[in-house]
Amino acid sequence: MKNNDFEKLAKKTVVDYFNKNAEKTDSIEIKEEDTFIVWSCKTLQNNKALISTNVSDGMYYELTYNGDKKELYLDAYKKWENVCYKIDE
Numbered sequence: 001m002k003n004n005d006f007e008k009l010a011k012k013t014v015v016d017y018f019n020k021n022a023e024k025t026d027s028i029e030i031k032e033e034d035t036f037i038v039w040s041c042k043t044l045q046n047n048k049a050l051i052s053t054n055v056s057d058g059m060y061y062e063l064t065y066n067g068d069k070k071e072l073y074l075d076a077y078k079k080w081e082n083v084c085y086k087i088d089e
Helices: 003-021
Strands: 035-043 046-053 059-066 071-078
Touching (some): 003 035
16 A cells, blocks of 8 residues: 555544544544644555544554555554653763
8 A cells, every 4th residue: 555545544544433432522523634644654565653633632543554464453542641751871
């Protein structure tokens, strides 16, 4: 799968997943333009991307395309905290 095709499929998958699983009482529905790719790479026939949305829910999504099996995997994560550690060299 070409990288552009994968990124479009990944964004659509995140939108579908979010709209199906979002809290219904929040009345939030997103579109593809509400998503953005944080990081993406293609290695041989496989693709991977980290995607977030403009919804302030702390969620991000990891999508992996297995080119051998023609399968797309989605992992949904919640950011718990952001901690800075000072490293002395």
